[in-house]
Amino acid sequence: MSTVNFFEYFGVITGLLYLILEIKQHRAMWIVGFLTSLVYVFVFFFSKIYADMGLNIYYVAISIYGFLQWSRKKKEVLPEENKTPSERIIYRHLTFPLAAAIGGSLLVVFFILWYILNNFTDSPIPIGDAFTTAIGIIATWMLARRIIEHWIFWIVANIISVYLYYLRGLYPTMFLYICYALLAIAGWYTWKKKGIRTNEDAL
Numbered sequence: 001m002s003t004v005n006f007f008e009y010f011g012v013i014t015g016l017l018y019l020i021l022e023i024k025q026h027r028a029m030w031i032v033g034f035l036t037s038l039v040y041v042f043v044f045f046f047s048k049i050y051a052d053m054g055l056n057i058y059y060v061a062i063s064i065y066g067f068l069q070w071s072r073k074k075k076e077v078l079p080e081e082n083k084t085p086s087e088r089i090i091y092r093h094l095t096f097p098l099a100a101a102i103g104g105s106l107l108v109v110f111f112i113l114w115y116i117l118n119n120f121t122d123s124p125i126p127i128g129d130a131f132t133t134a135i136g137i138i139a140t141w142m143l144a145r146r147i148i149e150h151w152i153f154w155i156v157a158n159i160i161s162v163y164l165y166y167l168r169g170l171y172p173t174m175f176l177y178i179c180y181a182l183l184a185i186a187g188w189y190t191w192k193k194k195g196i197r198t199n200e201d202a203l
Contacts, residue, residue: 004046005172011039012176019180022143023187025089030067034060047168050121051113051133058137066144089195091148099149102138110134128164132157148195151188155181 014036021029037059044053094102113130117123135157142150158181165174 004043007039008043008170008172011036011043012172014039015176016179016183019183019187023183023190025070025146025191027067027070030063030070033066034063037063043170043173047170048121048123049125049129049164049168050123051117051126051129052136055133055136059140062140062144066140069144089191090198091146091191091195092198094142094147094149102142106134106138109137125164125167128160132161132164146198148188148191151184151191154184155188158184 014032018029018032018036021032037056040056041053041060044050044056110130113133114126117126117130123129135153139150139153139157142153158177161177162174162181165171165177
């Protein structure tokens with residue numbers, strides 16, 4: 001097994017663990033995510049999927065931010081009447097102004113990435129790579145802020161990514177993203193069913 005294949009399989013295992021921890025809102029997910037993203041920086045570099053490589057560099061950095069955000073005690077972000085055990089899932093919803101800002105940011109990031117990939121790299125899939133990367137950047141920030149709609153972003157990005165990784169012959173990673181898509185649906189359902197909504201300004 002080549003070094004790249006070893007890293008890819010390692011990333012698949014830690015990636016699945018990351019998503020399971022994300023569904024449960026366990027802050028250890030950020031540590032696992034840090035390792036997964038670091039590994040995939042190398043996997044995507046050698047596969048010429050440059051935007052996803054850059055996205056994983058971003059993931060490495062935001063894993064630190066997310067860990068610090070989630071280290072805040074939940075009692076600090078829950079209304080007094082909704083105090084719950086530490087394992088309780090909490091979330092917030094998108095507001096219309098925030099949704100509009102996120103939509104605009106998504107378009108800007110997508111076009112910038114597409115332009116760079118299309119004109120300055122040998123990426124064989126510039127549009128798909130740029131689109132999934134733009135979604136990933138936005139969705140990870142939303143996750144760090146516990147915004148429940150981030151699951152919808154991940155469902156879309158993961159389904160598209162399955163096809164992109166199939167084109168590049170990254171079959172273990174393709175399998176991982178099939179699992180990601182299914183678990184993202186489960187994550188949305190779990191947060192909605194077991195979670196408690198916090199007030200808008202709490203996070």
